[in-house]
Amino acid sequence: xxxxxxxxxxxxxxxxxxxxxxxxxxxxxxLPWCVDARINKRYENIFFAxxxxxxKLFREKFTSKVKIYPQVNRIEVTYxxxxxxxxxxxxxxxxxxxxxxxxxxxxxxxKNIIIQRMMRLFFNEVVCRMVQAFEDRAKxxxxxxxxC
Numbered sequence: 001x002x003x004x005x006x007x008x009x010x011x012x013x014x015x016x017x018x019x020x021x022x023x024x025x026x027x028x029x030x031l032p033w034c035v036d037a038r039i040n041k042r043y044e045n046i047f048f049a050x051x052x053x054x055x056k057l058f059r060e061k062f063t064s065k066v067k068i069y070p071q072v073n074r075i076e077v078t079y080x081x082x083x084x085x086x087x088x089x090x091x092x093x094x095x096x097x098x099x100x101x102x103x104x105x106x107x108x109x110x111k112n113i114i115i116q117r118m119m120r121l122f123f124n125e126v127v128c129r130m131v132q133a134f135e136d137r138a139k140x141x142x143x144x145x146x147x148c
Contacts, residue, residue: 090104
């Protein structure tokens, strides 16, 4: 599967973006194709989240282990159960002048070869829409920055 890495400057604070991405249970409110999200186990800096993704008749649930590092505004996600061979994802939110530099990484592969082939066709569009959805969510939560 192609790997997506992206660095993007947004006009919000790193802490704001970190809190937005760490709020997994809100994903169905704004993230395309996310139809349900629940945290099923929570520890101090680790939680296990079940996400249900869907498009038309396709629906799949998967579980991820999410490590949060609030002191450094970093989130690391690893796959534990579901339709993937593997899933690796991280977000880092770094101070850049008065803004936030987002460092985003995503790599995954489905077990089902048919789904995997379909995903390859739409991978870039899917990832771009997901990343944009987080930025749009920031705008709805925090307003348009005066620096924009």
